[in-house]
Amino acid sequence: MAQNEINLIDLYKLNPENDGKDLIKKLQEWGALPKEGEYLCPNGHELGLYKDKSCIDGFKWKCSQMISKPKQKPSKCNYGASVRKGTFFARSHLSLFQICGFVHLWVHNSELRVIEKEMRISKRFTVDWSSFCREVVFDGMIRQAKQLGGNGSIVEIDESKFGRRKHYRGHRSKKETLLEIIKTWIKPGTTIMSDCWKAYNCLKNEGFQHLQVNHSIEFVDSDTGAHTNTIESSWRHAKASLPQYRREKSFFGGYLAKYMFMKMCKAARLDPTIEFFKYAGQLYSPLEELSDESENEEDEDDGDIEFSNISGVDAY
Template structure:
């Protein structure tokens, strides 16, 4: 399916959203009577009880409640967003949506990603007989265009080589206590872990916590010649995440969690 094969009318779009469980297929009015869905210049639910006749808008009490966009436009926005066509200029040209509305809808959809990830509750990755590459990365420069010092945005992540399951988490710093805490929360005990030689990855601490830890010194080798340890997969993960971040011209700090959820 491409964007231009999507429904062309509001009625067909509403029906499609109903089929996918995004909009309600049944509704009651404020007085508890069954309402009927009417299509016309406006789309609304209406009670047919003679002494009631209450109307309810289709978006009321749904995810679309605060939207002023036609359903046809919203559906195309969601489709384009899922295809990573997320530049403001693209939406302005093709969907005739202004700058602020594009930003709002991008944020709405990222919030859906956050809720989805929280609902999935993936749990810990790795386990005995599995390898997890771990690494931390800085997602922002220390200065903005006005040369004002900004707080650093550190992200800690891990990737299971066998299952390709991963996690990306915003952390306040990359100290030993912070990273060890995230390792315990996100990686199963007994996992073989590969990392670089950052001093916070204290092998004795990790081994005490029942992990097998191997390092690679990137100033000498990409792959450790003795253990075979490397972090190439998780570094590719960083590359993809940061490319997406640059595509959005960076990410506001309060949106970073939702951006990471969108990427995953």
């Protein structure tokens, strides 16, 4: 657990303090909302945060600077914008506390029906915002992606089957496909541990040290100490994190991204709630005016979606 990890009570206490401005300040600190002086009005003036009871958050961005026009008296700019303008929160009319509470419970893997009850929100909201949250962590994991290994480092690789392929569709497990993935994500000179699948036999010729373990005989090679226990454990936990039913293919990347996000936070002793809002601020940049976007609906297959072999890595 991260030191000083925030909890739901902390978020609740921030909400009424200073008419809700303390929660806004905390979100500004995490990068999920812009800070004062960062927004500019169309006339190039810095916007300030002013109280406005007509707004759901009790505050709005406003320009109070004077503007001058030829042959006219100076007048106030009076440009205004929502606190949520262009941010992760712009999609909802719920309070900031309700959204923050949802995120906090979501990253801690609370059941959606529990979140609905505790935050007093609708089932439709929980379903939609679960999708938005997966989008945030997926983008964050892509931004964090980097090559593994190097000289003196060990990387375990293993394939995992998440289900059967339907309609006789083929498996993308050819040597060329796997080698392309390995060379993209693992540095040359790395010691790679794998099982004895023949598709891995070319690794020694591609600049890697390669150790294998024959699982039909033993789980740890008695001579080299090679094993794939770590990555196999990772795959087990990844599968356990998936929902039991309705594993839509279009959501699969988000499910794995959430698993990776939580694993990263635990390993680095980071608060997942705070890290989530940092990622949300990167994806929904508060300093960029976002146009309304219509969600593209993807075709969904009937019944359960089955997944083929997917290669994974674990480094140490």
